[in-house]
Amino acid sequence: MIEIRNVSKWYGQFQVLTDCSTKIEKGEVVVVCGPSGSGKSTLIKCVNGLESFQQGEVIVNGISVGDAKTNLPKLRAHVGMVFQHFELFPHLTITENLEIGQVKVLGRSRDEARERGLKLLDRVGLRSQADKYPGQLSGGQQQRVAIARALAMDPICMLFDEPTSALDPEMINEVLDVMVELATEGMTMMVVTHEMGFARKVAHRVIFMDQGRIIEDAAKEDFFGTPRSERAQLFLSKILGH
Amino acid sequence: MLNLDFGFLTAEVLSAYVLKGFLFSVQLTFVAMLGGIVLGTLLALMRLSGHAWLMMPAAAYVNTMRSIPLVMVILWFFLLIPLLTGRPLGAEMSALITFTLFEAAYYSEIMRAGIQSIPRGQIAAGYALGMTYAQTMRLVVLPQAFRNMLPVLLTQTIILFQDTSLVYAIGAYDLLKGFELVGKNFNRPVETYLVAALIYFVISFSLSTLVKRLQARISIIR
Numbered sequence: 001m002i003e004i005r006n007v008s009k010w011y012g013q014f015q016v017l018t019d020c021s022t023k024i025e026k027g028e029v030v031v032v033c034g035p036s037g038s039g040k041s042t043l044i045k046c047v048n049g050l051e052s053f054q055q056g057e058v059i060v061n062g063i064s065v066g067d068a069k070t071n072l073p074k075l076r077a078h079v080g081m082v083f084q085h086f087e088l089f090p091h092l093t094i095t096e097n098l099e100i101g102q103v104k105v106l107g108r109s110r111d112e113a114r115e116r117g118l119k120l121l122d123r124v125g126l127r128s129q130a131d132k133y134p135g136q137l138s139g140g141q142q143q144r145v146a147i148a149r150a151l152a153m154d155p156i157c158m159l160f161d162e163p164t165s166a167l168d169p170e171m172i173n174e175v176l177d178v179m180v181e182l183a184t185e186g187m188t189m190m191v192v193t194h195e196m197g198f199a200r201k202v203a204h205r206v207i208f209m210d211q212g213r214i215i216e217d218a219a220k221e222d223f224f225g226t227p228r229s230e231r232a233q234l235f236l237s238k239i240l241g242h
Numbered sequence: 243m244l245n246l247d248f249g250f251l252t253a254e255v256l257s258a259y260v261l262k263g264f265l266f267s268v269q270l271t272f273v274a275m276l277g278g279i280v281l282g283t284l285l286a287l288m289r290l291s292g293h294a295w296l297m298m299p300a301a302a303y304v305n306t307m308r309s310i311p312l313v314m315v316i317l318w319f320f321l322l323i324p325l326l327t328g329r330p331l332g333a334e335m336s337a338l339i340t341f342t343l344f345e346a347a348y349y350s351e352i353m354r355a356g357i358q359s360i361p362r363g364q365i366a367a368g369y370a371l372g373m374t375y376a377q378t379m380r381l382v383v384l385p386q387a388f389r390n391m392l393p394v395l396l397t398q399t400i401i402l403f404q405d406t407s408l409v410y411a412i413g414a415y416d417l418l419k420g421f422e423l424v425g426k427n428f429n430r431p432v433e434t435y436l437v438a439a440l441i442y443f444v445i446s447f448s449l450s451t452l453v454k455r456l457q458a459r460i461s462i463i464r
């Protein structure tokens with residue numbers, strides 16, 4: 001489904017990604033973790049072309065993301081993305097947020113889009129908020145709407161870029177619950193997160209990054225059992241320690 | 243003392259001389275505002291496009307317009323167009339075009355600030371949904387930029403309304419010209435200019451008050 005081959009990226013002289021390679025199969029849930037500045041957010045943004053890269057290849061569903069001839073909007077329409085800061089459109093109601101991509105990008109009718117949107121809103125438990133504006137919702141609620149907005153496009157896979165990092169602790173679980181449900185339903189997911197509880201529960205694999213490199217790429221059991229690299233062990237002991 | 247007498251300013255006199263000018267001033271303000279915002283938004287998008295061949299002409303245009311007094315632009319446009327095209331444009335039409343072109347430079351700076359005030363994540367979210375650049379701008383960025391900047395855009399429009407009086411330079415028939423004619427015909431220039439000033443003040447001041455209220459309302463919604 002997603003294949004990242006030897007991707008390297010520089011900001012000017014500074015190399016942010018170094019020779020990153022991994023593969024995510026259909027239905028797989030892969031958690032990407034690592035200290036801040038390790039390049040994990042940059043890597044996930046390379047998958048749908050929000051970040052460009054200078055070397056290597058990213059193939060999503062058989063299409064090369066880095067190829068200048070690729071129709072990126074068309075590709076992105078079917079790759080859902082959830083952001084750290086939700087990025088709901090503040091000038092639109094929740095319903096309109098759910099409709100806009102379906103209508104303007106997929107060409108669905110407004111009625112069809114509304115129906116699909118409300119169904120998903122139901123699913124994330126926010127049907128009653130349909131006519132409100134994003135600013136009237138809590139962070140956790142906004143993020144659940146953002147997940148619903150991505151799902152409304154019928155994505156072939158979902159990318160999560162630190163979806164709970166900007167949330168108050170008491171709101172993290174409501175978002176993780178939705179993600180766990182998605183994972184158990186077989187959605188292909190790439191998730192940048194520090195939530196190791198989530199990783200333990202539903203991830204198939206865990207990727208550990210540091211200084212722009214993929215240091216570990218292991219099955220969940222192996223990663224939490226015996227991470228090979230010292231750096232990953234140190235990282236784990238720090239975030240699992242409390 | 244001054245010995246002022248406003249008795250001659252009857253409703254008939256006002257509607258005969260001033261109304262026509264007032265309507266033109268309002269028309270000029272609206273046309274230049276709408277045209278200026280549309281053109282200004284295009285200029286702002288050009289300047290933020292990241293392509294040198296779009297950025298440079300837009301920047302040159304904006305900086306030139308902002309460096310020349312409006313009254314000179316009005317005069318030069320009025321004098322140059324007949325020379326270039328071989329036929330006169332008429333003072334009113336000339337004023338409409340000049341003001342639109344001139345105000346676009348100021349509106350573009352406002353829209354540029356407005357666009358830059360939108361977090362980059364919003365653009366990323368538009369792209370991530372599969373929107374094109376044009377869709378992201380039209381559906382996500384510009385509506386928010388416009389709303390953020392609405393008070394400033396309207397304040398600029400109030401200044402624009404005051405500046406419409408500069409069309410006296412080419413003899414266009416605006417609000418001020420109407421009063422000027424009354425003053426000449428009744429030989430009462432002091433009174434007519436006083437009333438003209440009062441009218442400009444009342445209109446501009448009430449609009450500013452409205453903008454302040456609007457600002458308060460917008461900030462609550464956000």
